[in-house]
Amino acid sequence: MKILIVEDESKISEYLRQGLTEAGYVVDLARNGLDGHHLAMTEKHDLIILDVLLPDIDGWRILQSLREADNKVPVLFLTARDSIEDRVKGLELGADDYLVKPFAFAELLARVRTLLRRGNANATETTLTVADLELDLMRRRVTRSGKKIQLTAKEFALLELMLRHCDEVLPRSLIASQVWDMNFDSDTNVIDVAIRRLRAKIDDDFEPRLIHTVRGMGYMLDSTVDS
Numbered sequence: 001m002k003i004l005i006v007e008d009e010s011k012i013s014e015y016l017r018q019g020l021t022e023a024g025y026v027v028d029l030a031r032n033g034l035d036g037h038h039l040a041m042t043e044k045h046d047l048i049i050l051d052v053l054l055p056d057i058d059g060w061r062i063l064q065s066l067r068e069a070d071n072k073v074p075v076l077f078l079t080a081r082d083s084i085e086d087r088v089k090g091l092e093l094g095a096d097d098y099l100v101k102p103f104a105f106a107e108l109l110a111r112v113r114t115l116l117r118r119g120n121a122n123a124t125e126t127t128l129t130v131a132d133l134e135l136d137l138m139r140r141r142v143t144r145s146g147k148k149i150q151l152t153a154k155e156f157a158l159l160e161l162m163l164r165h166c167d168e169v170l171p172r173s174l175i176a177s178q179v180w181d182m183n184f185d186s187d188t189n190v191i192d193v194a195i196r197r198l199r200a201k202i203d204d205d206f207e208p209r210l211i212h213t214v215r216g217m218g219y220m221l222d223s224t225v226d227s
């Protein structure tokens, strides 16, 4: 899941970037409206966190451009003051939610998760399952055969990606860009190590094995498993 943050106050943007990265999201950061506008219009994101007051192009303008281009990416606005005019204007322009500064990170994360869930094809979907493996998106919990499994934020993000693309071969390059924000030519050893750790947790003590290596191509979570 990739999130774009457009925020000129470095204290807030760094705080958001760090928190969201630790929560397992891939984060793009724009420190002014021009960069934000460019990234929003050219890259694909699952969510945009948009500050209203920016030194050049403001948040309203960026949102307007997106909606005019028929881009329906969920947008969470950050506003400095809680005024009815701001709220109405934001909603009229097509914002999905807004948060008034200062806010607690836990509050932002809750909004982010709600918007991301809403943005997905099945809006009511809060769990992903394959065989006896279950991933609870709301509680960030994973169980297999009812047994609780502890995953790191990255492992959770990796498993979520695999579950969302069940029975598809995921090339390392795709995993790298979706979970680590790395490019194709980066060291993909990181991915092999992460897959090994994930396997140890969800496959080693259970039957059948779910994560498969597709030689020369990548990895796949198989729902039609034999063994």
Ligand code: CA
Residues within 6 Å of the ligand: 007, 008, 009, 051, 052, 053, 054
């Ligand atoms: Ca600002």
